[in-house]
Amino acid sequence: MDCADxxxxxxxxxxxxxxxxxxxxxxxxxxxxxxxxxxGTAGADPGAMHAIHRPAVRIxxxxxxxxxxxxxxxxxxxxxxASGVAVLDAEPAPAFAVPLSEERLRAFGYGLYSxxxxxxxxxxxxxxxxxxxxxxxxxxxxxxxxxxxxDALRPNVEPWGLSHAREVMALRRAHLHALAAMLAECEVFxxxxxxxxxxxxxxxxxxxxxxxxxxxxxxxxxxxxxxxxRQAEVRAxxxxxxxxxxxxxxxxxxxxxxxxVSLSATASGEHVLTATTRSKAVLRAAAGGFAAxxxxxxxxxxxxxxxxxxxxxxxxxxPGAREVRPEGVAAVMSVxxxxxxxxxxxxAASPAAAPGSHDGDEEDGGEDRVVCEEMLLDAFxx
Amino acid sequence: MSRxxxxxxxxxAALKSAHGAxxxxxxxxxxxxxxxxxGALDGLRRRxxxxxxxxxxxxxxxxxxxxxxxxxxxxxxxxxxxxxELSMFRAVSVLRRVIWPDCVDSPGPGQVLxxxxxxxxxxxxxxxxxxxxxxxxEIGGDGAVPVIVAAQPNPCWLGEDAVQLAAFLRARRLGYAxxxxxxFTEAAAAALAPAAAFLPQPDETLRGPLFTRPKYSQGSxxxxxxxxxxxxxxxxxxxxxxYGALVLDQLATLAGxxxxx
Numbered sequence: 001m002d003c004a005d006x007x008x009x010x011x012x013x014x015x016x017x018x019x020x021x022x023x024x025x026x027x028x029x030x031x032x033x034x035x036x037x038x039x040g041t042a043g044a045d046p047g048a049m050h051a052i053h054r055p056a057v058r059i060x061x062x063x064x065x066x067x068x069x070x071x072x073x074x075x076x077x078x079x080x081x082a083s084g085v086a087v088l089d090a091e092p093a094p095a096f097a098v099p100l101s102e103e104r105l106r107a108f109g110y111g112l113y114s115x116x117x118x119x120x121x122x123x124x125x126x127x128x129x130x131x132x133x134x135x136x137x138x139x140x141x142x143x144x145x146x147x148x149x150x151d152a153l154r155p156n157v158e159p160w161g162l163s164h165a166r167e168v169m170a171l172r173r174a175h176l177h178a179l180a181a182m183l184a185e186c187e188v189f190x191x192x193x194x195x196x197x198x199x200x201x202x203x204x205x206x207x208x209x210x211x212x213x214x215x216x217x218x219x220x221x222x223x224x225x226x227x228x229x230r231q232a233e234v235r236a237x238x239x240x241x242x243x244x245x246x247x248x249x250x251x252x253x254x255x256x257x258x259x260x261v262s263l264s265a266t267a268s269g270e271h272v273l274t275a276t277t278r279s280k281a282v283l284r285a286a287a288g289g290f291a292a293x294x295x296x297x298x299x300x301x302x303x304x305x306x307x308x309x310x311x312x313x314x315x316x317x318x319p320g321a322r323e324v325r326p327e328g329v330a331a332v333m334s335v336x337x338x339x340x341x342x343x344x345x346x347x348a349a350s351p352a353a354a355p356g357s358h359d360g361d362e363e364d365g366g367e368d369r370v371v372c373e374e375m376l377l378d379a380f381x382x
Numbered sequence: 383m384s385r386x387x388x389x390x391x392x393x394x395a396a397l398k399s400a401h402g403a404x405x406x407x408x409x410x411x412x413x414x415x416x417x418x419x420x421g422a423l424d425g426l427r428r429r430x431x432x433x434x435x436x437x438x439x440x441x442x443x444x445x446x447x448x449x450x451x452x453x454x455x456x457x458x459x460x461x462x463x464x465x466x467e468l469s470m471f472r473a474v475s476v477l478r479r480v481i482w483p484d485c486v487d488s489p490g491p492g493q494v495l496x497x498x499x500x501x502x503x504x505x506x507x508x509x510x511x512x513x514x515x516x517x518x519x520e521i522g523g524d525g526a527v528p529v530i531v532a533a534q535p536n537p538c539w540l541g542e543d544a545v546q547l548a549a550f551l552r553a554r555r556l557g558y559a560x561x562x563x564x565x566f567t568e569a570a571a572a573a574l575a576p577a578a579a580f581l582p583q584p585d586e587t588l589r590g591p592l593f594t595r596p597k598y599s600q601g602s603x604x605x606x607x608x609x610x611x612x613x614x615x616x617x618x619x620x621x622x623x624x625y626g627a628l629v630l631d632q633l634a635t636l637a638g639x640x641x642x643x
Contacts (some may be wrong), residue, residue: 091494094479094480094494094496094504095479096475096476096479096504096507096508097475097508098507098508098510098511099507100503100504100507104503104507108496108497108500108503158497158499158500159499160499160503161499162497162498162499163482163484163497163498163499166483166484167482167483167484167497167498170483170495171483171495171496171497174495
């Protein structure tokens with residue numbers, strides 16, 4: 001029992017000096033159960049934390065929503081679509097007589113987000129993309145892998161790469177054009193912040209989604225520099241993102257969330273655990289401040305908190321303690337959807353009730369698999 | 383002497399009629415033919431050293447056209463599949479939905495600009511579903527019997543205003559016919575691998591990358607027991623015996639036996 005709990009429990013009754021019971025008043029006395037750790041967290045089912053979120057930005061079935069962000073954001077778009085929300089898609093997969101499998105379409109960046117931009121890990125990367133859309137002209141670089149060319153700002157959406165630099169630029173131009181049209185329709189933009197660490201071109205300031213050389217391109221220490229964005233920078237980028245979004249469509253609202261997925265690797269020089277904590281703390285603080293500064297226009301949704309809830313005792317994490325298990329995704333999305341009135345809250349996906357043995361299937365297959373180039377960093381571990 | 387079993391739908395008629403017209407042209411080849419409409423061939427299953435139909439309708443059709451619904455594979459050096467949906471029409475069908483930047487400046491109605499790699503993957507997937515690819519996997523999937531798939535002939539050139547070939551003509555008009563033909567060849571080979579090898583249409587039968595010269599189409603025969611009935615005069619899908627002879631020449635060359643011409 002912590003101090004607040006003790007205070008709440010002692011608020012009534014207390015024994016007076018003449019041995020009568022008298023009420024005592026203090027700021028915690030009338031707070032709801034969600035305000036206390038014992039009842040709000042320790043005593044609550046971590047798979048059904050429905051009291052954790054009261055939406056300030058509403059989404060209905062007809063709301064035109066766009067999604068973007070780090071790997072975890074793929075789950076959000078998928079769940080919204082499954083619940084019948086009109087998730088926009090600027091670049092839908094072509095409908096062939098003999099369709100490609102969902103897995104292959106996702107490998108080509110189709111159906112992951114509201115456009116084929118792949119994972120957007122940092123606020124700066126999101127800002128760059130919006131600036132590029134507004135400008136209408138590609139500002140990317142061409143990275144080579146053997147004889148194949150890759151778009152440095154979305155190197156993973158073409159698993160085989162492209163034929164040459166002209167194809168990269170032509171497709172990027174079409175991509176930007178499609179995204180501009182999509183954003184002009186968008187009413188709510190859901191953005192999942194993933195990382196503060198990134199690599200940039202020192203000369204142009206272009207921030208990449210993944211370090212040069214991991215998927216394609218080559219790392220040049222004189223040209224490529226490491227960035228670890230600070231809270232003020234992330235916040236400023238978020239402000240600029242909102243301004244740009246509302247330039248595409250006045251009144252567009254944002255829902256920001258922070259991915260609970262830990263860093264696969266850090267280049268900060270810190271231990272990866274402290275680097276992860278630093279990164280997530282920065283993102284959480286920036287997102288919270290950003291939402292608070294724009295009531296009604298920006299909402300913060302606590303994906304991070306639901307998955308990392310200590311009461312879940314890590315059960316929402318897959319083996320490896322980094323990826324989120326389907327039960328964790330379900331816990332997050334059930335809160336989100338129920339809060340928006342989009343679906344009845346499903347039965348609690350309590351980690352205690354989840355299968356006790358995890359054979360690792362979640363990591364290498366199934367409906368919930370996400371495309372995540374950041375994981376490739378681990379493959380380069382020495 | 384190389385022993386071949388040549389299977390096919392209506393397109394096997396070109397090869398069969400060529401062989402019937404010039405039986406001495408391929409002294410190094412010992413050829414057996416088996417043809418039937420697509421549905422019947424789909425019912426063929428390999429059981430040990432025999433390829434046989436499994437349902438009564440297929441048995442009836444194969445027997446009517448070939449005298450048997452069972453084809454021995456023991457001693458066969460290669461099975462050749464011809465036609466059976468592995469055609470340029472599949473490529474054109476995919477390109478109705480997607481196109482890559484080297485082909486056009488801007489996509490047409492209902493068409494999405496995407497990467498060549500994606501178009502290729504979509505085309506491979508489409509070709510893997512063809513009867514030719516299914517048969518190739520059934521017969522050669524375990525590598526026990528070499529399988530060659532000879533392309534279904536491209537449509538016959540009908541002129542610039544052939545509405546039934548509008549997509550082919552569009553590719554020609556916009557200058558990407560060669561790219562289309564190249565991606566089809568690549569995708570066909572990929573779709574058949576590793577069960578079978580792809581044999582492209584003979585060069586001399588082509589009018590440009592996408593069309594068959596009329597002289598290799600006119601007078602094509604229907605697949606019947608007696609091989610005596612020609613297609614309608616406006617048929618543009620089937621090739622004739624002259625075409626079939628060139629395919630048999632290709633096969634003879636692959637077998638290392640020069641045809642007598």
